[in-house]
Structure formats: structure tokens, C-alpha cells
Amino acid sequence: MEIIGTVAQVVAPVFLLAAIGFAWIKAGYEYRIEFVTTLAMTLSVPCLIFVALMESEVDPDALKSTFMASVAAYGAVTVAFVILVKLFKLEMRSFLAPLIFGNTGNLGLPLALFAFGEEGLGHAVIIFAVMAVYSFSVGVWMVSGGGSPLKAIKEPLVWATILGAIFMVMGWRTPEWLTNSIRLVGQIAIPIMLITLGVALARLRAPTLGRAFVLSTVKYVICIAVAVVIGLMFELGPVAFAVLVVQIATPVAVTSYLLAQKYGADADEVAGLVVASTLMSIAVLPLILGFLMA
Template sequence: MLPILGPIGILVLIGYAMGRYSSGLDTRTLSTVVVMVAAPALIFSSLTSMQIAPQAVATISGAAALCLVISAALAALVLTLTGGSLRSFLPVLMMPNSGNMGLPLVMLAFGDTGKELAAAYFVVVALAQHSIGMSIYAGSFRVGVLLRQPLIYSVLLVVLVLATGIEVPAVVANTAEMTGGMMIPAMLLLLGTSLARLRVADLRSAVFLAVGRLGIGVVSAFCVIWSLDLEGLPAGVVFLMATMPTAIVIHVFSERFGRDPERVVGVVVVSTLLTFACLPGLTWIALRMAALPT
């Protein structure tokens, strides 16, 4: 497991160390570059140069959407039974951190082919986070916010290229590949820096919700893999992407709209640490699903 998990841990620790200093990493600027430039470039580069069938990408995208639907249903059930606030904690239990942790983990575990599938999964989750997730906290659906996400236009360009068979000019392809290549290390550094600066306010609630996020992720992954009859690499990718911890961007939304930000940030921290502790087991299961050596 060391070649897979080692680089992730090292980059997160570097980000954590930088986050301990006030003059360290400028997370606002770096996160803006990731969201506005690197992520769309990675999606465009991965999906226009993919070596897998478009049908596989469509299947993974559908699997991502179905995982979110199942996670939302399970989260609503858990919160209703425990008296938790749907407005505050539904996105916490529903939305996985498929970017900061999921993409690097899949790439290291499954290589470039896995990265292409993970990119398709990530697009669905990222768009859901900035539309459904933000809308839950805001109390209304904001189309304008969604239309300002560069990921949408990146996906539209990918569809145009694949549908028409247009050959992407070498200068565009190389630029997208270089720009997208910085996304994964940048996300891991941002994750480590965020962990250094976030604080847990309610540990008991954070542990409960963090365990719930992991459990819901595992259950939704198995349900989707079984219902879509996935096997091999797609099954392994779906399992890893679905079982990631609560997305850091959810804390940003909760703070922006005043929805229990102190408790939400605690869940983000504990959920991330819990998933790190479980990464060897989660990765082993995914490798077994993909029938790769463990």
C-alpha cells in the first residue's frame, strides 16, 4: 500500500506544516486556481484523450449520480431518526470529498485509466456540490452560481469533441495536460492546510456524523456496484470515490449561509482523519474489486 498511500500522506503533511504558519500557503488564491483553471483543464485533458470507451465514462457518471441519490436518502433517514437538522447536515453526509482525496487516491491506485474514470465521477459530484449542496444551505436554487462554474463549460467542450470527432490541436491538448497536472498535488496541499486551520467544536457530534458519512458512502457504493452490475476497474473506482470523507467545500457553504459552521467544520476534520485511518482497508477492498494485486 505504501506506493499508493505514501504520496498522499506526504503531500497532506506538507500542506499541514505550511498551514501552521500565518505566512504559509495562500489557500484562497490556490483554491481559486484549482477551481477556475486546473480542475476544468484536468477534466478536458482526461476525457478528450481517454483510452476507454465513452460508454464506460457514461456509466461512471451515472454511478456517481446514483451514489449521491442513495446517500441523500440514507442521510435524510439518519438525520430524521436522530433529530438532526437537514438544512445543516444533509450535505455533510451526502457529499464526498472526491476531489482532494478521491482523485489522487484513484490515480495512484489505478493509474491513468482510473484517473479518467475518476474524472468523470468527480465532475458529477463537483457540480452537485455547487448546485444542490449550496442550494440546501442557501434555501433556494441559484442557477447563476452554477453557470459560473468553469467545470460546466469544460464538460460541454468534451461533449463537443467526442460527438464531432474534432481533433484537439496539440497546443491546446498539451496546455490542458500541463495545467490539469497541477490539480492533484494542489488539492492535497490544500487539504493539509485546511486540516491545520480548522478546529473541532463538538467532538461527539463530529464523530457520529463522520462515522455516518463513511457508513453511508460504503453502503451507497455497494448498492450502486450491485445495481449497475459493475465489476473490475469501474467497481474499484466507484467504491473509492463514494467512500471519501465530507467535502471541505461544504464547510465553506455552511459558513457563508450561517448553518452550524462550527459543527460542520468539526465533521470535516474528524471525517477526514477517520477516512485516512481507514484508507488501507478501503484501498485493499477497491483493489480486490478491480482484481489487481494487493
């Protein structure tokens, strides 16, 4: 019973904040999701990543292992879903990217922080950064059917990760007044991302969820299996291993729906995946955390 209470303390704030965003829209209030998302991805999340890495007390070698493991995990997940999409004759542009990329920002970061503290957050931002770079480059190319994968180098979170890693390895610190300012901006990232997740879910319209639930189930099985195998292969520590599994197993990201709309993929199918996988995460993620924290 104690582990159930611990898991509840971890997941309750996550789903409560998402529920606030959902209720906000249902109550008829305005929420400019594009503005908030831009604010988060270009300012608050980069600040969160930079400070988390700069102040991380995790062994840099351990974070390096997390980085390598996350790259390997996303590579393996990509191969698995390419085979799956071709096997079931699904449209590559609409289904591949959503199945690969989980909600490592809106859900993964707060779950890692609440469940495993600052150490967990340090590992989580590494995995999130890998996913974000991959998503904004190759992922966009998958959905759009073209374009340059190098556009990811323009993303602030990429540079925040690089700078944070340099400061961490070199043992540098920004002046206290600047650190406090950056930290304050970064602290708004997790609450607004969770509220925005709820807002996005409230606005999604998925015509059918039958196939979406089946694909979401397959996604969870493959992602969890890959993360466990990769984590064991790289001999990750307990916290790093747990965070890798949680991050790789997060549900389909809302950004996948936005990209599908922008580039003309089947947005309704992607919306179904977002809704189905997120609903399933209410049961799946607590089970994963319960097992990992036992």
C-alpha cells in the same frame, strides 16, 4: 504483505502532500487558500478534466455507465441522509450537505490516479463532475436555504466536462501545442488540492468531535454500502466499480465548511465533521483500497 505495500504506495503521496500543507501553516507561513481554491476550481481542475476525458481510452459506454451509477449513488445517499438527519433531529442546513458530499476532488482524484492509473482517473473525473454540479447547485441550495440551483451552469468544470465528453465521443483532438499547454495547467491541480487540504485542516477549529466521529462512522458505512450496491446493479467493470466506491466514500469536503461559513450554517459542527472524517480516512481509505485491489 504485497498488497499492503501497494496500498502504501498509493496513499503515501496523498497524505504526504496534505501533511506538507498542514506543516506549512503550523510553521507560520502565509497561504491564501481562497486564491488557490479559486485557481484550482476555475482553471487547473477544468483543464485536468478536459484533457483526461479527451485523451481517455476508456470505452465511452463504460464512462456512461459510470455517470449513471454515480447519479444513482448520490441520489440514494441523499435519501439515506435526509432520513438520518430527520431521525436524529439534526439541523438540515448544517448536516445534510456535508454528509452527502465527499472530498472527491482533493482526495478522490489523486487516489484514483495513483491506484488505477489513467483509466481510473477517467472514471473519477466523471464522478467528481457529477458531485461538483450537484454540490454547486442543490448543495448550495441546501446550505443557504434558497437560491437558484441553476448556478452550477456557470462553473468552468461543468463546461470542461461537457467539452471533454464531446471531444472523447467524436474522437476530436486539440492541436498538440494546445493539448500540452492545457495538460500542463491541469497537472498542478492534484498537488495544490492536496496541499490546500492540509492547510484547511490546520486552520479548522472544531470544539467537539464526539458526535462528529459517530456521524462520520455512519457516513462511511452508508456511502460504502450504497456504492457497492449501485456498482453491482449497474454491472460496472472492476476499475469503475473500485473508483465509484472510493469516490463515494471520501471524507467530508472542506468546501462544505466554507459554504457553512458563507451561508450562516453551523460552521463549527461542519468543521468537526471534516476533521473527524478526514482523520478516519487515514485508516478507512487504505482498507477500502486494499480490499478493492486484492
